[in-house]
Amino acid sequence: MAKQDYYQTLGVPKDASAEAIKKAYRAAAMKFHPDRNAGDKAAEHKFKEISEAYEILKDEQKRAAYDRYGHAAFENGAGARPGGGFGAGAGFGAGGFADIFEEMFGEFVGGRGRAQAQTRGGDLRYNMQITLEEAFAGKTATVRVPSSVKCEDCAGSGGEKGTHPVSCPVCHGSGRTRMTQGFFTMERTCTHCAGTGRVIEKPCKSCGGSGRTRRDKSLNVNVPPGVEDGTRIRLAGEGEAGLRGSPPGDLYIFLSIEPHRLFERDGADLHVKVPIPMVTAALGGPIEVPGIDGARVRLQIPAGAQSGQQFRLKGKGMSILRQHHRGDFYVHLAVETPVHLTKKQQELLGEFDKAGGKGKSHSPEAEGFFAKVKEFWQELKE
Known part of the structure; x- marks a missing residue:
């Protein structure tokens, strides 16, 4: 649910x-x-x-x-x-x-x-942008994150070497203080020790008693194949160091995928729009399109192909997260009308148009549409 x-x-x-x-x-x-x-x-x-x-x-x-x-x-x-x-x-x-x-x-x-x-260390967020190819194949990236790390001089204790925290003299180690007001007794966090119950008499000079210092740290991030835009990767314990030896926070990597110059992604499927010459669409022939994995995919275009016609190549799409199979690859045709024709080419197209098709139309959809338009106009006149 x-x-x-x-x-x-x-x-x-x-x-x-x-x-x-x-x-x-x-x-x-x-x-x-x-x-x-x-x-x-x-x-x-x-x-x-x-x-x-x-x-x-x-x-x-x-x-x-x-x-x-x-x-x-x-x-x-x-x-x-x-x-x-x-x-x-x-x-x-x-x-x-x-x-x-x-x-x-x-x-x-x-x-x-x-x-x-x-006192637990704070969580950190890192925004990482990757390419569609990296989302397909996965990658290992090194990131530098500004963070708080355990102080090396005091090993995170907050006190000088050889010293140890002592019981708080105000709350006597309980971390709480009580205050009586009329009939009520109220308990609150001890302000002297911040509720820890212990105080440091000789703070570490490097970290000022906090047990942590500011420093960038480098981390290796493994991006698995098949990740999608917005995927979050959690690195436990890689956030900011905790106060005086407390547990560290976590680091969260948020992924965003760059738009691709050729492919459009739809979940695990990929789509590509391929313009083909009018002659290839009319007579048919082979074309090559690139795959996301870098391979060349050979496709046979049938004679009479139309714009918008699509071909499905099964298992040639994106990797799927934590699975061994892939999505599908869809090739969408866009028949391109020739431009910048020479006079000779114009004449040849004119001859082609006059030659007809021996009882069959070269453009059945166009002729069917305009036949309906003619009927529509005729109905308006009646």
């Missing part, structure tokens, strides 16, 4: 603001949360759908990818996880309404390690 549009799932228009999306999610999550609908499988399924939709639409990068590519932007191994990735899908656990309250009130109600999850 096809997935429902994420905007429809949340009941918001495609140009909805982030605040409107958040408000719609809160209302729907409160209504369908399993804690309020015990044993109701339909409510449980609906809660999963709205959670998945909100996971995508609340993030600017994910939302932009979804707006352009739809659900296809999150296929092939993109699972949901806190704080990173283009992945869709969100479940629910034993936290009950605390999950919803955390989304509503942010840091003031138990974050359960959200700050630590946010």
